[in-house]
Amino acid sequence: MKALVFKAIGDIELQDVADPAIQDAQDVIVRLTRSAICGTDLHFIRGTVPGVAKNTILGHEGVGIVEEIGKEVKTVKPGDRVIIPSTIGCGHCSYCKQEIYAQCDNANPHGPQAGTAFFGGPQSTGPFNGMQAEKVRVPYADAMLLKIPKNVTDDQAILLSDILPTAYMAVEMVNIHTNDTIAVFGCGPVGQLVIACLKKIGIKKIFAVDHIPSRLQMARDQGSYVINFDEVDPVKKLQELTNGQGPDRIIDAVGIDAQKSNRLADIFNTKEFKEELDKIVPHPQPDNGNWVPGNGPSQALQWAVKAIAKAGTISIIGVYPQELTSFAIGAAMNKNVTIRMGNCNHRKYLPMLLEWIEKGEFNIEHFITQKVPFKEIIAAYKHFDAREDNWIKVVLLM
Secondary structure: OEEEEEEEOOEEEEEEOOOOOOOOOOOEEEEEEEEEEOHHHHHHHHOOOOOOOOOOEOOOOEEEEEEEEOOOOOOOOOOOEEEEOOEEOOOOOHHHHOOOHHHOOOOOOOOOOOOOEEEOOOHHHOOEOOOOEOEEEEOOHHHHOEEOOOOOOHHHHHHHHOHHHHHHHHHHHHOOOOOOEEEEEOOOHHHHHHHHHHHHOOOOEEEEEEOOHHHHHHHHHOOOEEEEOOOOOHHHHHHHHOOOOOOOEEEEOOOOOOOOOOOHHHHHHHHHHHHHHHHHOOOOOOEOOEOOOOOOOOHHHHHHHHHOOOOOEEEEOOOOOOOOOOOOHHHHHHOOOEEEEOOOOHHHHHHHHHHHHHOOOOOOHHHOOEEEEHHHHHHHHHHHHOOOOOOOOEEEEO
16 A cells, blocks of 8 residues: 655655554554644654654544454444544543543553554654555554544544544633633644634634734634734733733644744744754754754743733643753743643544534534645645645645
8 A cells, every 4th residue: 555654854755565454353444535734743754753763654634434343343344434533542441431542551552651642653652553544553443433424524524533622622621711811822723723613612812823824814714813923022912912911821732843933032042942952853854945843842832821811721732742841830830820731632522523513513624725635745745844825734635
């Protein structure tokens, strides 16, 4: 089969590889009909989330048709259309029973303390071959897979594999109330769906912070007040818009590949950010403008802590590697800030979100800005990596 394979930092290839096979009685083989490219995939290629093994198949978003099942699988059969969650859980350990699937005791082969098991990620997450491929092996299928109703399209379903549950979890963690003000840092795919989820639950005072015009425009079209951090200081602007208080809630949907502001007033942070980046990616491998790590690794976190109202809440859903150790913990403590974060427990949210879509209560397909044949995946990666206009959410037609 064809698959997108990680070779090294800055090096990916579309290759012929062996088809996946059943390895365990709870496994299922799915022939993919949709996959997608995510900002997390870019972290791996840029090297800002290190540790991906050579020849790992990338991709953690997938929708497809069950082709083969292990002898103990009971909930799906060949021919079923299914959503595959990005994170993997066994369904029966103490964490999975609490719906904390991202901290399953059994899914990660490195042991109970190893953390999240994840498709197409670093060695520490499995590794499990990912879904930028024609087929994928899904472990713990009875606990993980969700059948797709006939009236839900593949394009709708693919957003449920990762980014919509991730966005909803970010909103849940921030514990927002109707009259609260909230700022969303990062207007990429997850940030856009965060805004959509906030609108769905009735939140009206939303500020969106980014610097890419097409992404700011999409946030504006959703009714957000947009802030371009290359034009104004986002901390001062947020305070100005909230009577000097700062937003009650902030969601960081950026993560490690943040870009620092191009304003001269922010030039003093350059050395600090370079030291952070050198620690995480000592040997980046840019290629004709692609695969360049973000130049402000902790920028979004710094702004969030400075901007948040006293006793406010910050929700972190953007991805940070374990190698990043700098954080303004003293400033956060001094303001009595609550901070919640973590990898998404996708399977927890899927039934509710799927019901919203099935009933026509939540329109999400327009967040897909590019549909690309799988054979063109490397070119699509480069467009997305370069943050070109309207390359916001890229879905792969398998």
